[in-house]
Amino acid sequence: MSEIPMNTGEMQVSGRRLSDLVKLVARHRVIAVLAFMSVFPFIMPYEALAVNILIYGLFALGFNMVFGYMGVLSFGHAAFFGMGSYGTGIAIVHFGAPWPVAIGLGVVVAGITAMIMGAMAIRSRGIYFAMVTLALAQCVYYLIYQMSDWSGGEDGLTGVTIGEIDLGVVSFNLLDPTAKYYFMFTFVALAVFIFSRILASPFGAVLEAIRENENRARACGYNVQLTKWITFVISGLFCGLAGALNAIHLSVVPIESLHYHLSGQAVMMALLGGMGTFFGPFVGAMAFLLLEDVITLITIHWQLFLGITFMIFVLFFPKGIWGSILHWVSR
Amino acid sequence: MSEDTKNKTVSKGVSRRSLLKGVAAGGALAATGPFLFNIAQAAETSIKIGFPVPLTGPYGSEAKEQAACAQMAVDEFNAAGGLNGRMAKLLVRDDKLKSGEAATRTLELIEKDGADFIAGSLSASVQLAVNSVAKERGKIYVSISQSDAINEAKHFSKYTFHEAMNPHMTAGAVGRYVFPKKGKRVAFLIADYAYGHEMARGFKAAGEAFGIEVVAEVQHPLATKDFSTFLPRIQAARPDVLCLCNFGYDQMNSLKQSTNFGMKEQMQMVAPALLYNQRRAGGAEAYDGVIGGTNFYWGLEDTIASAKTFTDSYRKANNGKPPSDYGAYGYSGVGGLLKAVTAAGTTETDAVITAMENLKYDMYKGEQYYRKCDHQSVQSVYIIESKSEAKMANEYDVFDLVGVDKANEGVLRSCSDLGFG
Numbered sequence: 001m002s003e004i005p006m007n008t009g010e011m012q013v014s015g016r017r018l019s020d021l022v023k024l025v026a027r028h029r030v031i032a033v034l035a036f037m038s039v040f041p042f043i044m045p046y047e048a049l050a051v052n053i054l055i056y057g058l059f060a061l062g063f064n065m066v067f068g069y070m071g072v073l074s075f076g077h078a079a080f081f082g083m084g085s086y087g088t089g090i091a092i093v094h095f096g097a098p099w100p101v102a103i104g105l106g107v108v109v110a111g112i113t114a115m116i117m118g119a120m121a122i123r124s125r126g127i128y129f130a131m132v133t134l135a136l137a138q139c140v141y142y143l144i145y146q147m148s149d150w151s152g153g154e155d156g157l158t159g160v161t162i163g164e165i166d167l168g169v170v171s172f173n174l175l176d177p178t179a180k181y182y183f184m185f186t187f188v189a190l191a192v193f194i195f196s197r198i199l200a201s202p203f204g205a206v207l208e209a210i211r212e213n214e215n216r217a218r219a220c221g222y223n224v225q226l227t228k229w230i231t232f233v234i235s236g237l238f239c240g241l242a243g244a245l246n247a248i249h250l251s252v253v254p255i256e257s258l259h260y261h262l263s264g265q266a267v268m269m270a271l272l273g274g275m276g277t278f279f280g281p282f283v284g285a286m287a288f289l290l291l292e293d294v295i296t297l298i299t300i301h302w303q304l305f306l307g308i309t310f311m312i313f314v315l316f317f318p319k320g321i322w323g324s325i326l327h328w329v330s331r
Numbered sequence: 332m333s334e335d336t337k338n339k340t341v342s343k344g345v346s347r348r349s350l351l352k353g354v355a356a357g358g359a360l361a362a363t364g365p366f367l368f369n370i371a372q373a374a375e376t377s378i379k380i381g382f383p384v385p386l387t388g389p390y391g392s393e394a395k396e397q398a399a400c401a402q403m404a405v406d407e408f409n410a411a412g413g414l415n416g417r418m419a420k421l422l423v424r425d426d427k428l429k430s431g432e433a434a435t436r437t438l439e440l441i442e443k444d445g446a447d448f449i450a451g452s453l454s455a456s457v458q459l460a461v462n463s464v465a466k467e468r469g470k471i472y473v474s475i476s477q478s479d480a481i482n483e484a485k486h487f488s489k490y491t492f493h494e495a496m497n498p499h500m501t502a503g504a505v506g507r508y509v510f511p512k513k514g515k516r517v518a519f520l521i522a523d524y525a526y527g528h529e530m531a532r533g534f535k536a537a538g539e540a541f542g543i544e545v546v547a548e549v550q551h552p553l554a555t556k557d558f559s560t561f562l563p564r565i566q567a568a569r570p571d572v573l574c575l576c577n578f579g580y581d582q583m584n585s586l587k588q589s590t591n592f593g594m595k596e597q598m599q600m601v602a603p604a605l606l607y608n609q610r611r612a613g614g615a616e617a618y619d620g621v622i623g624g625t626n627f628y629w630g631l632e633d634t635i636a637s638a639k640t641f642t643d644s645y646r647k648a649n650n651g652k653p654p655s656d657y658g659a660y661g662y663s664g665v666g667g668l669l670k671a672v673t674a675a676g677t678t679e680t681d682a683v684i685t686a687m688e689n690l691k692y693d694m695y696k697g698e699q700y701y702r703k704c705d706h707q708s709v710q711s712v713y714i715i716e717s718k719s720e721a722k723m724a725n726e727y728d729v730f731d732l733v734g735v736d737k738a739n740e741g742v743l744r745s746c747s748d749l750g751f752g
Contacts, residue, residue: 046443048435154525155456155480156430158463175468177442246431250438251467252460254430296425300386 047177060269060281062238068276071211076133082258084110084243089253110240118232157253274323381440385428396658404666430460475660484750494664502533502603504712504736514571518547522577530576583613618717629653663694704746
């Protein structure tokens with residue numbers, strides 16, 4: 001008799017502990033993300049997949065600034081990822097640039113692309129914005145496709161090799177998968193920190209104000225158009241960094257990295273993980289890539305199982321994986 | 332009040348403790364994770380051959396056949412005792428016909444699975460990506476898909492081997508057969524991507540010796556369904572020969588529609604890469620009378636002993652179905668590699684490279700060897716003509732072997748053209 005209430009009591013305690021843990025993670029989001037990612041390669045099947053998740057997580061994170069925090073759906077983010085990749089790749093392959101310059105150049109090229117695309121697209125809204133960004137991204141795709149002397153065209157750009165990195169204090173070789181992971185991790189960690197600071201700033205509050213009610217934000221005196229454009233460019237910079245890292249990771253820049261399919265993947269990852277949450281895009285990228293990787297090894301009908309999983313999530317967990325966890329905990 | 336604050340601190344402390352526990356659990360998992368993998372790897376010292384091919388996507392059926400044929404080569408090697416008892420193992424991975432995926436899979440094969448060699452791929456761009464990853468890590472890569480670019484000095488490394496024919500030699504062989512017989516007014520229908528242009532370039536290079544005149548050159552986008560806007564321009568130019576520089580479904584659709592346009596009565600249709608599976612899917616009528624080139628057709632079994640052995644063992648495993656041309660690449664690519672391993676007596680990379688450079692092998696179509704400068708497999712190109720329905724003895728009997736361009740380095744682009752020395 002007396003055992004039953006004790007049990008429920010214990011369960012409540014452990015439930016509270018769990019919710020406290022999640023709240024703690026949500027409060028110290030940057031540290032939580034970084035702590036998780038630093039042990040991450042050891043729990044993944046192999047390092048290259050862990051690096052992929054890192055890179056696509058950053059890509060989805062950057063995308064989520066426009067999609068989740070500002071509430072605008074863009075279908076053109078592959079252009080930033082791809083231009084980041086090609087910027088870095090071309091700098092290394094054709095000009096023999098040192099890696100910090102190459103990565104910086106990739107990010108800048110992506111930023112410039114975002115400035116131009118943003119200036120042209122930002123006046124449209126809703127589905128029109130999605131279509132305009134998609135069309136502009138396709139223009140970038142064909143531009144790079146045709147510049148085959150520089151970009152390799154359909155064959156892609158090959159030979160983006162860095163190899164040995166000497167920082168004076170430490171030197172390591174990117175051919176070592178673990179070293180490569182932590183090299184990428186450093187960049188992603190820095191990006192996540194900056195991202196979090198941007199969201200926590202007054203500027204971040206304006207973003208959410210625009211998402212909730214654009215007219216009201218305008219009535220409050222904010223320059224909505226300019227804010228949207230700046231957000232688009234910042235988001236492009238993050239996606240460009242993801243692209244630049246991807247070029248170094250794979251040592252090739254495939255033409256697919258500009259394809260609209262990749263823009264769709266960013267939407268998928270953000271939705272799967274939970275749009276508008278900080279950790280969501282990473283969770284989404286991890287779930288997406290891990291599922292795809294594991295199911296592909298088991299069956300060639302992986303698309304079927306992946307599709308069913310997505311349908312289940314869209315139907316029963318519209319807040320996404322991380323969004324649903326936060327929701328349950330805060331209940 | 333004070334009770335409240337106390338509670339708060341307690342709850343905070345507890346959650347921090349659980350966080351620590353979580354980290355500890357994560358650490359434990361992290362420690363056991365690689366350990367488990369290590370046990371799995373230590374148990375076997377087999378020779379591992381990574382084989383990324385596009386199992387899903389438009390070339391799925393070819394890729395599955397490549398994997399099955401490569402497995403045959405591995406089974407034969409193992410049945411013969413392996414390398415002093417060390418057995419070979421084929422690790423097939425799906426590259427989804429995407430360069431990025433292929434590069435990741437190659438990293439997985441080398442870093443996690445510890446593959447000794449890489450073979451495979453079925454697309455010009457994908458093989459360049461796999462090559463880039465493999466050569467950086469000093470692993471031998473045997474490509475089994477057509478490409479001109481992989482022979483060029485900027486993509487080549489001592490680890491790179493190209494078992495498949497390249498568009499230059501295929502189109503050249505077909506051109507040398509067709510132009511003297513069928514006429515000098517030539518039109519091109521070119522799929523607008525690297526492979527299409529490489530084939531057209533091969534035809535033109537071969538045609539120079541015969542003084543061909545290019546009367547029309549029409550480009551179409553990849554994966555075109557409707558060719559009715561392109562074909563009249565070719566008809567108007569009245570060529571003797573039409574070279575179809577496209578592949579797969581593009582080839583099938585353009586042939587079907589040009590048959591309906593009555594173009595076959597006006598000109599000779601030529602397809603440099605005339606594929607067995609595509610011909611069977613497209614039907615006898617569309618392909619009737621088309622001349623093309625191939626690395627292999629099962630009809631070779633009548634004249635070549637190694638082809639007979641290959642087709643017999645393939646038929647035995649596949650309910651009497653003969654192997655296809657691209658499937659055979661899988662067999663010869665992996666088979667040739669394992670022959671070199673046997674010759675070298677080791678899986679040590681440099682020794683195997685030397686063995687491959689000196690290897691003369693005859694897996695399925697007559698003797699082949701790798702040219703020293705670009706590691707291109709020098710091999711015979713067979714000229715085939717598609718049969719009409721009435722002449723077919725059975726459903727597999729689709730081509731007549733009408734000619735052969737014997738293995739000869741002279742038909743390849745010269746080493747200096749490719750940028751070597």
